[in-house]
Amino acid sequence: MDALQLWISTALTLCILSFLWKDNPLYKLAEHLFVGISAGYYIALAWQETIRPNLVEEVARGNWIRLGAAILGVLMFTRFVPKISWLSRWPLAFVVGMYAGINVIAFASGDLILQLQSTMVDVVHDGWTAVSNVILVIGLATSLIYFYFSKEQKGALGVVSRIGIFFLMISFGASFGYTVMSRMSLAIGRTRELMVSPATTGILLLAVAVFLFVWGRRQRSTGEGA
């Protein structure tokens, strides 16, 4: 990482972290920069990874049929012309239909069948593993019953469904814990980056603090912060 890179990335990190105090111009600036850079990045990728190799180079090679995709793509822009904006539904209809078809098969074979297959586990042998497997099967069955809304969940069904809720709650809690820890590890990573050059961080932190102090005072004097 060169010096300029270090200064810029440290400054941007501090601008984002300044939101912990409150929403302020430095945060907004970094936020808008982030949106702009991300959008530009994905547009460039769309060109380099998809449009150029799959359309431009293919047409240049004589694969004229690909022009059909280009025409569909261009039709997207007819939404800017009110008179013919209905044409923009054509590419949308094509893409939605295509991905609906792909997903029907992908979800059926990749998720539904595969998950069912993976739940066909040994519940007899292997001591502790068998106990865990029994709990897994009971958990899956009861959780699925919780999602069964065609019958009122009371009586025996209600009890089973309540056990399903317990499993779902553990699942939500575990996901929450995992998410918190992954965010924490990102925060630690950023802090380590800031510690690469304490002098740079110190100077920029001071500059950010001075800016926020001056801006805060100005806000108070004009009554905008109220």
Add this chain to the structure above:
Amino acid sequence: MKRAVPWLLTFVAGALMINDFFVPHRTHAAITQELQQWGLIVVAFTYVLGMANVFDLHFKKIRRGSSEALYSIVLVGSMLGMAALGIFHDHQGEHSPFIWLYNTVYDPLSATMFALLAFFITSAAYRAFRARSTEAVLLLSAAILVMLGQVPVGAAIWGPDSFLGGFPGLKDWIMDVPNLAGKRAILMGAALGAISTGIRVILGLERAHLGGGK
């Protein structure tokens, strides 16, 4: 033309993709592969459409000279700059300006944005989580055990060599058994939902993506 063609396009594209799974014919496979390439290209065009929309929205703000105009200039400038660098220059080379900007601006900004969520998740959890019912106790306990199992201090309190594998062992068990059961149920429910929605879309029973209506 306005309603029949989009429905027909949806139906033909969807039916061909489903058919592809059941018809192992070379010509059929070639057609679906070609159509999938078309789909990728059309989706790539939507990025450009998105860019045009963002540009339109922020250009109006800049022209009005509103107090937020500076931010709009930064957004539009960085978007156009980054896109131009990626399109007209090398987008993979280690020393290309595109990758330099990615490493210097995009990477730290996205990491810090997500890191910022750590503080908000924690403060929201502190305010919202109350062990008032059995369900809430289970949720809280699972969260705390998973967090303790992830960090070195958890292993220091109750290490992996102790009974049940300590906090790390307990965390692994929670993740692999009760968590997996709940996750699987959600995944299977979502798959069933996606399959039925997909079929409804292909059959034209669901037309929200075409602006709704009959």
